[in-house]
Amino acid sequence: MLQRYALLQRISVMALKPHRLHNLADTTSLGVAKRPRTMATESSSSSMKDAFSQYADYLNNQNDKRERIVKASRDITMNSKKVIFQVHRMSKHNREEVLQKAEKDLAAVTDQFVARLVKELQGTDFWKLRRAYSPGIQEYVEAATFCKFCRTGTLLNLDEMNATLLPLSDPSLEPLQINVLDYLLGLADLTGELMRLAIGRISDGEVEFAENICKFVREIYRELTLVVPFMDDSNDMKTKMDTMLQSVMKIENACFSVHVRGSEYMPLLGSEDPTSFLLAVPSVDI
Amino acid sequence: MKSAFRNGYFFTLSRSLNPNPNPNLPSTLFSLHLIPPHSSPSISPPPFRSVSPIARISGLSFTSMAGGEPHALPLLEKQFDDFRSQLEESGTLRDRIRAVVAEIESTSRFIHSSLLLVHQSRSTPEVLEKPKAQIVVLKELYNRLAEIVRESPGGYYRYHGDWKSETQTVVSLLAFMHWLETGTLLLHTEAEEKLGLSGSEFGLDVEDYLVGICFMSNELPRYVVNQVTAGDYDCPRKVMKFLTDLHAAFRLLNLRNDFLRKKFDGMKYDLRRVEEVYYDVKIRGLAANVDSVEKAAA
Numbered sequence: 192m193l194q195r196y197a198l199l200q201r202i203s204v205m206a207l208k209p210h211r212l213h214n215l216a217d218t219t220s221l222g223v224a225k226r227p228r229t230m231a232t233e234s235s236s237s238s239m240k241d242a243f244s245q246y247a248d249y250l251n252n253q254n255d256k257r258e259r260i261v262k263a264s265r266d267i268t269m270n271s272k273k274v275i276f277q278v279h280r281m282s283k284h285n286r287e288e289v290l291q292k293a294e295k296d297l298a299a300v301t302d303q304f305v306a307r308l309v310k311e312l313q314g315t316d317f318w319k320l321r322r323a324y325s326p327g328i329q330e331y332v333e334a335a336t337f338c339k340f341c342r343t344g345t346l347l348n349l350d351e352m353n354a355t356l357l358p359l360s361d362p363s364l365e366p367l368q369i370n371v372l373d374y375l376l377g378l379a380d381l382t383g384e385l386m387r388l389a390i391g392r393i394s395d396g397e398v399e400f401a402e403n404i405c406k407f408v409r410e411i412y413r414e415l416t417l418v419v420p421f422m423d424d425s426n427d428m429k430t431k432m433d434t435m436l437q438s439v440m441k442i443e444n445a446c447f448s449v450h451v452r453g454s455e456y457m458p459l460l461g462s463e464d465p466t467s468f469l470l471a472v473p474s475v476d477i
Numbered sequence: 478m479k480s481a482f483r484n485g486y487f488f489t490l491s492r493s494l495n496p497n498p499n500p501n502l503p504s505t506l507f508s509l510h511l512i513p514p515h516s517s518p519s520i521s522p523p524p525f526r527s528v529s530p531i532a533r534i535s536g537l538s539f540t541s542m543a544g545g546e547p548h549a550l551p552l553l554e555k556q557f558d559d560f561r562s563q564l565e566e567s568g569t570l571r572d573r574i575r576a577v578v579a580e581i582e583s584t585s586r587f588i589h590s591s592l593l594l595v596h597q598s599r600s601t602p603e604v605l606e607k608p609k610a611q612i613v614v615l616k617e618l619y620n621r622l623a624e625i626v627r628e629s630p631g632g633y634y635r636y637h638g639d640w641k642s643e644t645q646t647v648v649s650l651l652a653f654m655h656w657l658e659t660g661t662l663l664l665h666t667e668a669e670e671k672l673g674l675s676g677s678e679f680g681l682d683v684e685d686y687l688v689g690i691c692f693m694s695n696e697l698p699r700y701v702v703n704q705v706t707a708g709d710y711d712c713p714r715k716v717m718k719f720l721t722d723l724h725a726a727f728r729l730l731n732l733r734n735d736f737l738r739k740k741f742d743g744m745k746y747d748l749r750r751v752e753e754v755y756y757d758v759k760i761r762g763l764a765a766n767v768d769s770v771e772k773a774a775a
Contacts, residue, residue: 236722242664243726249683250730318634346553349560365631371560414557421564423571423635 256311257323263308264327270300271327271334275384278337283397293338301355305331309359309367317367325373332369332377337384344403346411349374372422375415379431382408386438393445401449405442412439570629571636577622578640581647584614588650596699598707601657608654615647616673623679633679641685647672648681648689653696660715662690662723684737687730691740694720698750705754710763713755720748 277293308324332352339347353368360366389404412435419428588608595604622640626633648663651671655663663671668689669681697716704712724744732738758764 238664239662239722239726240729242662242666243729246665246683246687247729247731250732254731254733316631316634318632319637321634346556348552348556350556371563375560410553414554418557418561418564421561421568423567 256315257320260308260311260320260323263304263311264324266304267300267308267327268330270296270304271330274300274334275337278341279384279388279391281341281388282395290338290341294342297334297338300331300334301359305356306359309356312367313360313364317370321370321373325376328369328373329377329380332374333380333384336378336381340381340385340407341388344407346378346407372424375418375422376428376431378411379415379428379435382411382435382438386441389442390445393449398446398449401442402446405439405446408435408439408442412436567629567632567635570625570632571639573625574622574636574639577618577625578643581615581618581622581640582643584611584618585643585647585650587611588615588654589646592650592653595657596703598703605654605657608650612651612671616671619672619674619679623674623677626679637682641682644681644685645689645692648686649692649696652690652693656693656719660719662719662726687727688737688740690723691727691737691744694723694744694747698747698754701751701754705758710758713751713758714764717748717751717755720744720751724748 274293274296277289277296281289304327308327312320312324335352336347339345349369349371352374356368357366385404385408389401389408392398392400392404412432415432415435419425419432422428588611591607591611592604595601626636629635648668651668652663655661655667665681665683665686666675668686669675672681674681697720701713701716727741727744730741732741755764
């Protein structure tokens, strides 16, 4: 029983210093040293067993943790996607209502699922397990920046996002902070959503909104071209840049068609803009 | 407490050009204040649930957004400028890491080539002389590597990929040398000690160590074959015992479907080859005298 307890303690120590085994290893090397030299082969095979059972504990512990983090990340992805869909339900009549709900949902994702991830990751090496949680965080960045853009037309900064994560973690430990790479990967995905939104807005008659989206997305694309070459694993990002360019062009083409054939579209769109030259035409006629 | 610093916090900390001299300083707060004040509402309520100053300037509706743009864009640009300088900085750090790793690689290549003489029936102490002298060099290089990585607190696993495979090779060489000398397995702690990594924040990753051990096992069948050819008929028995123990020890691990698992799966072929050699030697009665010694001992 005592031994078990000691083992648990050792495991928890390992959880804190994931790549090292010093604390337990100190005890083993002592144990080895105490054994008489003459029994070299026997003591070596048992010390080998001892050492490997420690490695086994370490690996088990780490794999379990990774598994839990992957799950938490998946939940974040799923629920962030729901937030994004909610934002897409926006039209010019229900804007406030839809956005409010989306923001509420996003706050729920933060408090529930991101908080769980933060708890799991607490006290461990964020970079080591990054591959396990990165997809969820990217989706979350996408949802949060998407909401923010629809609300204010500005980009939600990484620092702002990270500030919202601070209250989730134990103040005595290093808090989980979204790293630049995940943030940028999330932003790259954001443009795809913005493209969809822009197309939707155009067909709903909110051309100006679409033009604002276009400007914003262009700006992000332009800024990202300067940053991408410095990113660690830029291959993933490079394919995202290609899709992003596609998105930008789609928005531009949509804006272009409206611009060129604007006078044809306007009446069909049922614009309520009072400056519309077609205002005189009663809407019942359309 | 120290462990709290191993995390993905690099991007803010890295901006402090002055490497934090006191590791016990609460670097969280420290780094948060490094963020330019206007981009960080550090303690204020969650920003995306509140209305930011920019939104207030530009008004809430998109129709008036054009007016807000001049305010919004510089901020956006500023953030990306920051990102660029952060990423550039970590890029230079990575280049420095790679330079050291290249040296580690060439040292371990030298050790490897010296160790190859073991197959040419030279006496073991004579063969080990040269490569053992190189361990000091390795130690020094790892020390330098650790120092560079220390500049990025919590960045160990961010850059881990840059020295991973080289370190696995180093472990395999150290373990092989250790085995030649003592006939025992080089344990994780002993490997760290040899590389001067004990007690430092920069440690030897357990999985890297285990992969290195698997690499070492790949070396053994060839060693056995050549030893027998050179007339050492007791060698297969010793190696077989060692490899059997090692294989049994590895089976204690629950491995994921990853590289280590693959390497471990390969180990049984090494064991089989050694067993075959042992069989060949034994069936011809070449190992007989050793057997009788064993029986006498038992």
